[in-house]
Amino acid sequence: MNTNINRTADATLNHSRAAKVGLEALLTPGNCALILIDHQPFQVAGLRSHDTQTMINNVVGLAKSAKVFGVPTLFTTVLERQGGYLLKPLQDVFPDQKPIDRTFINTWEDPRIVDWVRKTGRKKIVMAALWTEICLAMPAIQALGEGYEVYIVTDASGGVSVEAHEMAIQRMVQAGAVPITWMVFGSELQRDWARTDTAPALAQMLVEHAGVVGTTFVWEQQLLNSR
Numbered sequence: 136m137n138t139n140i141n142r143t144a145d146a147t148l149n150h151s152r153a154a155k156v157g158l159e160a161l162l163t164p165g166n167c168a169l170i171l172i173d174h175q176p177f178q179v180a181g182l183r184s185h186d187t188q189t190m191i192n193n194v195v196g197l198a199k200s201a202k203v204f205g206v207p208t209l210f211t212t213v214l215e216r217q218g219g220y221l222l223k224p225l226q227d228v229f230p231d232q233k234p235i236d237r238t239f240i241n242t243w244e245d246p247r248i249v250d251w252v253r254k255t256g257r258k259k260i261v262m263a264a265l266w267t268e269i270c271l272a273m274p275a276i277q278a279l280g281e282g283y284e285v286y287i288v289t290d291a292s293g294g295v296s297v298e299a300h301e302m303a304i305q306r307m308v309q310a311g312a313v314p315i316t317w318m319v320f321g322s323e324l325q326r327d328w329a330r331t332d333t334a335p336a337l338a339q340m341l342v343e344h345a346g347v348v349g350t351t352f353v354w355e356q357q358l359l360n361s362r
Contacts, residue, residue, distance in 0.1 A: 155313065162286065162323045164204035168257040171198060171291075172211050172242050172264035172271065176219035182265060184300035185293040191222060193317040194263055194291040196344030198228040200321030203336040207255045210234035211242055213270070243274035243281075252283075259284045261320065263291035268303035276310045285312045288320065318345060 201208045210221055215236040239245045260283050264271035271292050275285045294300030325337050342349040
């Protein structure tokens with residue numbers, strides 16, 4: 136009896152490790168979906184863990200990366216009437232998508248969200264949210280418990296304090312979430328600059344949102360064109 140229990144525990148542990156390492160642990164355009172949660176004026180007003188302008192730049196870059204690679208992307212808001220509409224630069228990435236407006240603080244408790252995820256057929260779920268300690272931590276932890284692999288985009292999220300954000304990241308990592316940053320997402324999906332169907336659009340997104348990286352890229356292109 137104990138031997139069987141140990142074997143089951145070992146198999147579960149090996150599966151957990153397998154999800155975190157190896158080529159299959161990396162994101163691809165065909166294996167993930169993106170959920171962006173509560174990037175609204177009320178939440179932005181309370182942001183203290185990140186520079187507001189930088190966070191907005193990052194989440195817009197994240198959404199544009201998803202669009203470049205055709206990754207299913209969902210916007211959701213909470214109490215839109217009180218908290219405000221989704222930030223316009225973010226909504227403009229997918230102008231025809233109406234965000235799912237919730238009353239649940241925990242996004243994953245809204246059946247419309249879970250149904251959307253199931254319909255994508257993806258098991259790797261990438262999430263970013265305001266605020267990290269509440270609107271990101273709750274759905275990330277629940278989704279992990281339901282068998283999904285969750286990737287949390289730390290610099291496209293933010294909390295009401297540096298401590299709140301950092302403690303939330305620690306909590307989610309302990310639960311099994313994988314922390315990434317917004318530029319990792321697009322780079323991991325591209326993987327090879329020889330993939331010329333998406334490389335130009337990704338490069339343009341970097342020019343628009345990657346700061347000095349984008350500036351340097353433009354400089355390199357100018358040098359190449361001048362030769």
